[in-house]
Amino acid sequence: GATMLASAVLGTSVASATTVGFSQIGSESGWRAAETTVTKKEAEKRGIDLKFADAQQKQENQIKAIRSFIAQGVDAILVAPVVETGWDSVLEEAKDAEIPVILLDRTIKASDDLYLTAVTSDQVHEGKVAGNWLVEAVGDRDCNIVELQGTTGSSPAIARKKGFEEAIAGSDNLEIIRSQTGDFTRTKGKEVMESFLKSEDGGKNICALYAHNDDMALGAIQAIKEAGLKPGEDILVVSIDAVPDIFKALAAGEANATVELTPNMAGPAFDVLEAYLADGTEPEKWIQTESKLYTQADDPMKVYEEKKDLGY
Numbered sequence: 238g239a240t241m242l243a244s245a246v247l248g249t250s251v252a253s254a255t256t257v258g259f260s261q262i263g264s265e266s267g268w269r270a271a272e273t274t275v276t277k278k279e280a281e282k283r284g285i286d287l288k289f290a291d292a293q294q295k296q297e298n299q300i301k302a303i304r305s306f307i308a309q310g311v312d313a314i315l316v317a318p319v320v321e322t323g324w325d326s327v328l329e330e331a332k333d334a335e336i337p338v339i340l341l342d343r344t345i346k347a348s349d350d351l352y353l354t355a356v357t358s359d360q361v362h363e364g365k366v367a368g369n370w371l372v373e374a375v376g377d378r379d380c381n382i383v384e385l386q387g388t389t390g391s392s393p394a395i396a397r398k399k400g401f402e403e404a405i406a407g408s409d410n411l412e413i414i415r416s417q418t419g420d421f422t423r424t425k426g427k428e429v430m431e432s433f434l435k436s437e438d439g440g441k442n443i444c445a446l447y448a449h450n451d452d453m454a455l456g457a458i459q460a461i462k463e464a465g466l467k468p469g470e471d472i473l474v475v476s477i478d479a480v481p482d483i484f485k486a487l488a489a490g491e492a493n494a495t496v497e498l499t500p501n502m503a504g505p506a507f508d509v510l511e512a513y514l515a516d517g518t519e520p521e522k523w524i525q526t527e528s529k530l531y532t533q534a535d536d537p538m539k540v541y542e543e544k545k546d547l548g549y
């Protein structure tokens with residue numbers, strides 16, 4: 238057509254932009270919102286045409302989005318898989334269409350020839366870091382723990398529970414007395430914490446909260462205050478993500494520790510994707526992102542300032 242003619246005349250090559258479909262879980266947490274912001278920025282930096290689909294935390298919407306990307310003939314697909322199971326058939330379809338798939342921030346239970354790589358933190362390690370912090374913080378004092386789990390069936394919820402339990406296994410003065418999903422949201426985290434407080438003598442019987450993400454912890458902090466208790470003192474609070482608002486809580490003494498999760502999973506993903514599309518270079522099956530513990534001693538308001546404009 239005209240473009241080809243023009244390029245023939247101009248002698249320039251018409252490099253069609255790489256098109257990538259991104260099946261995002263939703264925006265259930267500040268961290269997830271930041272991941273979306275960063276992914277769009279990383280695509281723009283690389284001249285990648287990103288097709289974005291928000292699944293409102295429903296797996297069937299993610300599967301529909303992936304099928305639509307396959308039908309559009311995208312060059313690659315990013316997926317943040319809401320739960321670990323149920324992906325085999327749609328990923329087989331992507332494989333048959335020779336469209337590489339990269340998993341972001343969560344893993345799946347499927348043969349690893351169904352995806353190019355997974356960019357995630359070590360989620361068992363995150364739970365261990367959180368548990369080890371609490372073991373140190375309480376010493377030999379008896380400590381009843383309540384746990385707000387992430388989305389049921391998601392790899393972070395399963396792994397963060399496992400890691401935390403391993404960390405406290407050697408301390409018989411620490412016990413998880415209640416554990417329930419708050420689905421990674423502030424609203425649900427607050428609701429479930431209210432029920433924990435009611436069931437445990439108004440919270441007098443609770444020494445600590447372990448939340449699989451900061452958003453649930455922030456909702457729980459609200460509930461603890463409304464119950465007339467001091468979060469961070471009467472009930473210790475440890476969680477994961479290191480979103481800006483948890484640093485405000487740390488600075489106010491209302492939270493005690495968080496384990497950082499980078500929202501930039503897309504940068505490493507696009508880097509290996511470009512190499513793969515260029516010459517078939519196969520990346521490792523797991524690209525691990527770092528985990529760092531922050532406490533009240535880490536100048537939380539300085540960290541808040543550094544993070545507050547990153548799109549959370």
Ligand code: GZL
Nearest residue numbers: 266268269342343393421450
């Ligand atoms: C973990 C990621 C989790 C975040 C939550 O890698 O999947 O999902 O910790 C988000 O904030 O809901």
